[in-house]
Amino acid sequence: MNKIKKHFKGFNIILLMLSVFVSVFCLTGCSDKNEIEDIGLVVALGVDLNENNEVVASVQILKSGKKSEGANETSKTEVYVGSGDTISDALYKLSKKASKLIKFSNEKCIIVGEKFAREGIEPVIDLSLRFADMRSTDPILVTKGEASDLIKFKSDEIPISAFEIDALIRRQENLCYTSKATNRDFINNMRGESGISTCGVIGIGKSEDDEKNTLILSGSAVFKKDKLIGYMDAKETRGMQWIKGKVKAGGIVARNANGSKIGFHILRSASKYTPSIIDKTAKIKVDIKNQTIIDEIYEATTENMDFNRDPRIITALSKNVNFAIEEEINSAIDVAQRVLHADIFDFGGILYREKPNEWKVIRDKWNEIFPKISIEVNVSSQIRQTGGMSKSINN
Numbered sequence: 001m002n003k004i005k006k007h008f009k010g011f012n013i014i015l016l017m018l019s020v021f022v023s024v025f026c027l028t029g030c031s032d033k034n035e036i037e038d039i040g041l042v043v044a045l046g047v048d049l050n051e052n053n054e055v056v057a058s059v060q061i062l063k064s065g066k067k068s069e070g071a072n073e074t075s076k077t078e079v080y081v082g083s084g085d086t087i088s089d090a091l092y093k094l095s096k097k098a099s100k101l102i103k104f105s106n107e108k109c110i111i112v113g114e115k116f117a118r119e120g121i122e123p124v125i126d127l128s129l130r131f132a133d134m135r136s137t138d139p140i141l142v143t144k145g146e147a148s149d150l151i152k153f154k155s156d157e158i159p160i161s162a163f164e165i166d167a168l169i170r171r172q173e174n175l176c177y178t179s180k181a182t183n184r185d186f187i188n189n190m191r192g193e194s195g196i197s198t199c200g201v202i203g204i205g206k207s208e209d210d211e212k213n214t215l216i217l218s219g220s221a222v223f224k225k226d227k228l229i230g231y232m233d234a235k236e237t238r239g240m241q242w243i244k245g246k247v248k249a250g251g252i253v254a255r256n257a258n259g260s261k262i263g264f265h266i267l268r269s270a271s272k273y274t275p276s277i278i279d280k281t282a283k284i285k286v287d288i289k290n291q292t293i294i295d296e297i298y299e300a301t302t303e304n305m306d307f308n309r310d311p312r313i314i315t316a317l318s319k320n321v322n323f324a325i326e327e328e329i330n331s332a333i334d335v336a337q338r339v340l341h342a343d344i345f346d347f348g349g350i351l352y353r354e355k356p357n358e359w360k361v362i363r364d365k366w367n368e369i370f371p372k373i374s375i376e377v378n379v380s381s382q383i384r385q386t387g388g389m390s391k392s393i394n395n
Contacts, residue, residue: 040100043162046147048113057090117228142221174248176241177234194348239332245271254320263295277358293385321381
């Protein structure tokens, strides 16, 4: 028995030594590791074209290390700018000015200047999807000026503009006064049946309260394939989003029969499409359902507004909400068909999926056909609650 114990004891010692020996080779550190102090984390990338049609790339990088005593809050970032024949060439040239290894894994957004966008943003999409350090979920935004101005922007209230832009994008995702599109969305839309993409428009403007410069994310930039062809304002953008069924929050103001204004909070919405193609003529029927609650009765009214006593009031108000939503939707349809001549709703994709055989016949002429198609919109609003009161104050 003692011999057996000694045998197993010796075997265990051999296994332990073998494990230690293997660990020496297998559990070593990474040969390409970088200390955090040696890395420049890019939080925003800007792309422009200068007067010589050279690409101008600008990056906003977080400063690492502890803040020195008395340092200004607005010194949390540093900006580097470089120009070159391509985006990557410009990035390599600006990296010569930086003392750190530039990494894009924490990037919050890519901002494209209008001049570059009108020439075509395919190079931006190509780089952001091909470059392993960048993510395919980076939001792309357009500015009507130069992207570098947004990258350089900072103030006491907004020390890191990339973080503020990221917060604006997330907040607007359900309010839908702007569009959100990632680099992956762009390439999918470019390959789609309609070939139309929309993304948010970012700019610098005056705040409403103290007239200080601030960041404003509102409206949409419209692309045909990869080229910017025009813009939509906030109202037109939300009209488009109603049709797409993306409006999940926010407010809307409807007018009562006597002209008084009533504010509603949007709870949710959904849309359903019924497409048809008869004799090469396309028609789209869109049914939109939404739910709201009354936020406020803004103006005093002598009209009976006791909702419990007369349920017909709710029915009448629902129709007023329908009208307010239809007004936004019609503004989007009008700009899409008469101004942009672009299928911003992706009706082409719907026809391709629902009526594939008929779609083949009109597909090649869709850009000519879309401005003339019939779009029928039916809105059905349901008022779920009247708030904390069942009638107006003066009833």
